[in-house]
Amino acid sequence: ETGVTQTPRHLVMGMTNKKSLKCEQHLGHNAMYWYKQSAKKPLELMFVYSLEERVENNSVPSRFSPECPNSSHLFLHLHTLQPEDSALYLCASSQGLAGGRKTQYFGPGTRLLVL
Amino acid sequence: QKEVEQDPGPLSVPEGAIVSLNCTYSNSAFQYFMWYRQYSRKGPELLMYTYSSGNKEDGRFTAQVDKSSKYISLFIRDSQPSDSATYLCAMTDTGNQFYFGTGTSLTVIP
Numbered sequence: 001e002t003g004v005t006q007t008p009r010h011l012v013m014g015m016t017n018k019k020s021l022k023c024e025q026h027l028g029h030n031a032m033y034w035y036k037q038s039a040k041k042p043l044e045l046m047f048v049y050s051l052e053e054r055v056e057n058n059s060v061p062s063r064f065s066p067e068c069p070n071s072s073h074l075f076l077h078l079h080t081l082q083p084e085d086s087a088l089y090l091c092a093s094s095q096g097l098a099g100g101r102k103t104q105y106f107g108p109g110t111r112l113l114v115l
Numbered sequence: 116q117k118e119v120e121q122d123p124g125p126l127s128v129p130e131g132a133i134v135s136l137n138c139t140y141s142n143s144a145f146q147y148f149m150w151y152r153q154y155s156r157k158g159p160e161l162l163m164y165t166y167s168s169g170n171k172e173d174g175r176f177t178a179q180v181d182k183s184s185k186y187i188s189l190f191i192r193d194s195q196p197s198d199s200a201t202y203l204c205a206m207t208d209t210g211n212q213f214y215f216g217t218g219t220s221l222t223v224i225p
Contacts, residue, residue, distance in 0.1 A: 004158070033213075042119065043159075043203070043215040056211045090158050097211055099166075102147060104205075104213070106158035 023091030121216025
């Protein structure tokens with residue numbers, strides 16, 4: 001595997017379900033990110049992790065819970081989501097958080113549909 | 116006012132044309148500027164990265180940053196059908212926040 005991988009690629013869940021999105025980066029990077037991409041809206045940064053520590057949490061509802069067990073893996077745990085949470089969830093990684101090291105590389109995304 | 120403004124298009128050009136894609140921004144603290152290409156049902160792919168003002172060229176792609184006007188551009192020369200995608204501009208300052216445009220949809224007609 002190369003680059004940034006995400007699983008599953010597609011997910012359909014009911015509002016009472018619990019599911020998790022997984023991201024893995026094979027680039028030796030130290031920072032990882034979760035973004036939400038909705039139609040006709042800019043990418044919304046949700047969470048930033050640097051060296052497994054959360055450094056940004058952009059007022060994201062508590063029904064989204066991130067986890068970063070090591071610098072290569074990032075999870076997004078989902079619980080009691082709403083239909084408006086349906087979107088493409090993108091994971092990204094970068095070498096670090098300073099200067100040019102912040103350049104991000106994205107995974108293919110998980111297309112989430114909440115019924 | 117949005118941090119980053121980008122014309123969503125759609126933009127349709129014939130093969131071989133020069134394409135100009137643009138973004139404007141309001142925060143003078145932005146120092147790092149990026150262009151991403153996103154094909155349908157894929158994640159964004161980094162095309163160009165520029166620090167501060169100036170031009171950067173990579174093959175058929177040229178990125179320009181004019182910090183005095185708060186304006187960035189991406190030029191695609193000799194456009195190909197494979198360039199058909201959505202192009203996203205992105206920028207950041209010294210913090211951990213990243214700001215993206217909404218993306219411009221480009222179609223290159225053979």
